Amino acid sequence: MALSGMRGLSVFISDIRNCQNKEQERLRVDKELGKVRTRFKNEKGLAPYEKKKYVWKMLYIYMLGYDVDFGHMEAVSLISAPKYPEKQVGYIVTSCLLNENHDFLRLAINTVRNDIIGRNETFQCLALTLVGNIGGREFAESLAPDVQKILISSSCRPLVRKKAALCLLRLFRKNPDVVNVDGWSDRMAQLLDERDLGVLTSSMSLFVSLVSNNYDAYWSCLPKCVKTLERLARNQDIPQEYTYYGIPSPWLQVKTMRALQYFPVIEDPSSRRSLFEVLQRILMGTDVVKNVNKNNASHAVLFEALSLVMHLDAEKEMMSQCVALLGKFIAVREPNIRYLGLENMSRMLMVTDVQDIIKRHQAQIITSLKDPDISIRRRALDLLYGMCDVSNAKDIVEELLQYLSTAEFVIREELSLKAAILAEKFAPDLSWYVDVILQLIDKAGDFVSDDIWFRVVQFVTNNEDLQPYAAVKVKEYLDKPAIHETMVKVGAYILGEYSHLLASRPGFSPREIFNLIHEKLPTVSISTIPILLSSYAKILMHTQPPDPELQNQIWMIFRKYESCIDVEIQQRAVEYFELSKKGAALMDILAEMPKFTERQSALIKKAEDTESDTAEQSAIKMRTQQQASNALVVTDQPPVAGTVPVSQLGLVKIPSTSNTDRPGDQELTHTNGVLTIVDPQPLDSSADLLGDLLGPLAIEGPPDNGSTSEHKMMSPHEGIPSEDALAIATVGEQPNSVQPIGNIAERFSILCLKDSGVLYEDPYIQIGIKAEWRAHQGRLLLYMGNKNTAPLVSVQALTLSPSHLKIERSLVPDTIPPRAQVQCPLEIINLRPSRDVAVLDFSYKFSSHVVNVRLRLPAVLNKFLQPISLNGEEFFLQWRSLSGPPLKLQEVVRGVKPMQLNDMANIFNSFNVMVLPGLDPNPNNLVASTTFYSETTRAMLALVRIETDPADRTQLRMTVASGDPALTFELKEFIKEQLISIPSIPRAPEPTPTQPPQVDLSDPGALLAGLM
Template sequence: MSPSVPLQEMIRAIRSARTQCEERGVIQRECAAIRAQFRQVDNGARSHNLAKLLYVHMLGYPAHFGQMECVRMIASPRYSEKRVGYLGAMMLLDEKQDASLLITNSIKNDLSHSNQYVQSLALCTLACMGSAEMCRDLAPEIDRLLRASNSYIKKKAALCAVHIVRKVQDLGELFAPAARSLLSEKNHGVLHGAVVLITELCERNPETLERFRKTVPDLVQIMKGLVISGYSPEHDVAGISDPFLQVRILRLLRILGRNNEAASDAMNDLLAQVATNTDSTKTVGNAVLYETVLTVLDIKSESGLRVLAVNILGRFLLNNDRNIRYIAMTSLQRIVGTDHNAVQRHRGTIVDCLKDQDASVKRRALELSLALVSASNIRSMMKELLLFLSSCPPELRAQAASGIFYAAGGDVRDETVPNLIQLITNASELHCYTVHKLYRALLNDISQQSLVQVACWCIGEYGDLLLRGECQETEPAQVTEDDVLDALETVLQSHMSSPATRGFALTATMKLSTRILDNVDRIRSIVSIYGSCIDVELQQRAVEYNALFRKYDHMSPYTSILSDKNTCLQVCDLLGLLGGSEEPLQPSPAPGLSLNTASTAGGDLLDLLGGLEPTPPAPGQIYTNTHTSHTTPTVTVYEKDGVTLTLSCEKQSDSVLTVTLTASNSTDSDMSSFTLQAAVPKVCLSTSNAKEAFSVRTCTYSRLCKTVSV
């Protein structure tokens, strides 16, 4: 190929190549000719050759040998060669190469050139590839150009200053005064550059941010001028006056008004005006409205203005453009925690987005719908989510609280499981329904890991409700202790279970040891297996749980007392720890705890302190115990394997209550390693305002062969 072939001919030859090998041959021949001409001292076609080399570079072929030619052409007095040389420097050079330092002096000379277009070339190159060293050396020149009279140069200098601030943050103070003065310019290009520069300065320096908060009135006036201005052919885009400048100003106002009430008040009226007067039928108008909404939600705006912003996002949900619907739901997701009621007004529209054909929109709608679930709408929301479940693809299957939880394969967010567990915990009236539904889901499918994790947690936490077999919300399942342990053991042994899921199942199995008394040995066996697991987390859990079994095995029969809230309250009231209760407490013995109330007055455990009326108090009445005697009958609280524990109380005075716990052995042989512990915290008695401390006594006997009293 002839060295004098023009650029158009080379492009045509490359495009006509039928194979990649043929294309490489054309480029190699042309690069060889370009190298030969670069070596000539006086070459009149240098810009022509460098232009061809830049095209080769854009195709992905090596062009580093043209770097020094760029340096020589930048130093050329001809504008045509300077233009191609600066373009080549921006494409072939970067701050990591030593050759970039060679053009520093040329850029400095061109920044003082009499031709504004030469100055513009130098400014653009410095803004594109200037290193930190170049920025420090040339920053005074850029500050000088920011104060020039030429608007074209000031616009370029402002954008170059942005690059310098990003490279060397300490130089921001140098440009702050000039940036402040640029806000008085009428040229939109200069205003745009000034706003971008001020935004960069405020984001990087808190002191500068405080200083520029004084410019909020000026920015408000500029923005109002753009909103109320008539048709301007130079700046109009689809009926909106300079939307690019409007967006930049709104972003700067968002930074200036954040966490500052005075600055926020100064821009509230403007934001309301922009929100109501901007045309939302065009994409350009929606861009301005979106930035307005973000600004309103990020500053200390008025409540009415925040509602208006949420309503704008609600209108976005009705837009035919899926991208606009997506960003609307993303914004609503961010504010649902702070403006929950305002977002709730658009719940119907959000739920309708679950039917969208786009998978990304569906996912966002699903996340937002789950965030809107509350105690007041949980039933209606679950119906909508169940309907969504019946038609959604497997990768978007979702199931929410109260037996419905979404598990989109492995794409479920990390916070989904704890958030759902928190939601289930707060809905106390649905615990029974939830554990029954999740238990059935666990039996049907254990491939959805997030669903399995929540199911295991609920079984471990509310396993007693599952075993009881009573549920008003759904048909209760007749489940035995072995059935529950079989389900958890299946999860532990499944190859589909992740280590995190096995951890949930192992912890749930351990929790059941306080609710299941006939299968404790099986639970201990299951836990022991994982003491040598290859997974460190599971191994640590198993070892710790086994240690609990060994160290506190003697207390396992009594831990079941604490697993039932009613029994716990009864014991506390028995000891005089409760001066009153908002509702009558009915005896509800924990599994494995034998409460013999035959000898109590009235047959009620709560009557152990004497004089308890047999009828429950009226609603709102304080439940108090009126003692008519100083002693109470003896009550058997535990009786198993020959060990019998009896409890009796004697009132010594208004502030002293003596509780006697008697342990006896009814078998023929002695019992070894018997330990009896009793601990009562400091409480405030209802009979006096003084804090009284109960004494704590611990008795340990190596062999229990007679009655022991504490």
């Protein structure tokens, strides 16, 4: 942009560049915006030069990332200026500041049309560029015929025509009816004969969009595309400016090959032969070089050519050549090339003839499974899964099992599922299949779904020859000192049913089997106890002649559980106790389980359903899930009878359980919760300075892409995908035989305000925290100290992170030695505003005690707030600029603990929201400000106003404003939670508002017992 003669603009840009920090820049921008707003509002007769200068400033401020919500009319009005400098500014700024649905654009349609049909080529290019960037349906209906005339005109220069092609592409995407299919087939063929590569490239972009919508009308264009590829491949008549690192117009080559893939398989021998010659030239001429830019261009052409080869169902010789080329790529050092090679090999697997050729690269693919880049490991896993068959299943599954021990938690579930499916589909014998599944459960029990162990039990039940072998194998695993609960389920079921087949072997007597299973009882959850009770009943049935001592021992267990609060356990205990008194009749009642009905494996069906989804459908599904809001609105209403009250909730993925001892016969259940949104009534308040600025405000729900959402009652499962087994579960104290020392919720509340302290403690372990927070990043150090003279074993710490936090952590050792302490650093990045909390799923074993707790981590909203001091002018300037929902929300809060205004100010300061005394003219009110940091918003100013009623301190009216709708809503709800939950939250000492405390993490320290 030309700045000559615009001294004011040059000075403003210089001031911005000289700012020492973000706050200085923001204040300078706010000052300039106020000045521009005043000039636009008060001076009606602005000269075009002055208006141009201020509009340039608006654009520069917008490019810095600030919201510019005024001056749009002035920018649009410059489009109709007669001179180029003002018209250029109008077009550029309008294209950047407005979108296709903006009302002001309608005012400019006629001016834009006049420029398009005019004779001034410069004005034509400006107008076409504007429409190509922000044109909507109204532009399409009004301007499409004129744009089409320019595109097919022989009198217009190529510069204008190529802009017209891209402009028509935009209008076609907004309204496909603007292009008449019947009339455009011949015209499109003429455009593809164009010699100018600029016009041809733009026309090819338009052609790709047209054939993706309807290819039948454009068969006459197909030979033109082949000729274009031949011209490019042979480098015939290609100007130097369209050659990129020796490659003739790689973008045009990619577009042309993509257009050909929308047609069915080409049957014409001449076109097919010419096309394969071009593809052969591309395959032979592509190699990896040192120049990254050339690699990117040549590989873009190559991989599009590979897609076209697969689409055309080429001969096996060419397919083999493609696989050999990809085999070179997966062996190079550059990770991006390896990734693309693996991904395209996976796509090649759709062509069954090349599966044997891909197997030759199995060793290199397995090597990629150990690559430092997790995305490459995922692609290698997908490829191994796809290329597996009977001949190589054993090797691949063994590699997957070996990799399972070191794989990250994010990939273990997928890895376990695929290993289980391959073992079932391609097992050389069933005993090997049993071995694989038991190894899976042993190495990654937390990531083995119920469907996997259900399936192995079905195989064992249906195959009599397999039953003794399975009983021996599960006993070997149950003999280990520490095993996963899923292994207990499998072992108890199989030994209860089939251990009597091996009664003559040492270690398989009924008493020994009972003792082996019964020692696991104190360590299992409620969902496993019914399976153990069934096993006891089976053991009692198979004990012939009866063993009175064993019988009395089992009867005592049944009597113990006759009064259990769980209905399933209670019923089984009562019924098994009564049945066991029937003597020989028990043999008929508790006979062996009948064979399962042969049916398709649930695992294979799940895999087939996944594979049938296209990549596009998967991407759409993922985007939909990401856009769903996770915010939970908790009211102070009493819970409905029979439901679980929602309080301090986190969205946690929990494996569902089923209380059946016959796997696969019952559906999984979810934990229920009640979510309610209540619209409070406004307080009666006399008009005041701040109230006049607010005007009428609605109380808004969580924003979605900047728009407000309607309030509605939500059912317990609404928005929760059952196939992902998501449940809303309380976190904190869990039912364990080992009781924690101190209140977990109080410890968490203290750490929300402090940066060091004890998160959890019980007789065996203490978990302390030290944290440091800077802007949108944080470093949280967990200290796990063993308080005893014996080691803690089977230690696991899994971080369950909400979608708004990116958490990276190091692995926790499996064993913590006596009187030792280990550290687990967590690197946290805040992506956007949210009140959801991360959860640490922590478990360990000490002697016979197995402890599992879910602990909320204090990476909460206020950790990403920094207090900021504003004077009256700065505060009111920002307050006025944020007008109405969703940027400014107001709510009446009831049930607040009565307190003096000074106490409330101390509370705000404690979570980094600085109270600004003296700004509100009403002495019963207070205003505050803070800066929120996240990766998406960076530094975002937020303002708060609290209006109290001296006659009733239990209610107040709160107004929160910021430049981000999500931040406004989340901060409002966060403050409300703090004010309502004050009685149960012990507050930490007040930090200094202007200088948040910093923590030195270089000193790990000893156990944190003295930090409380």
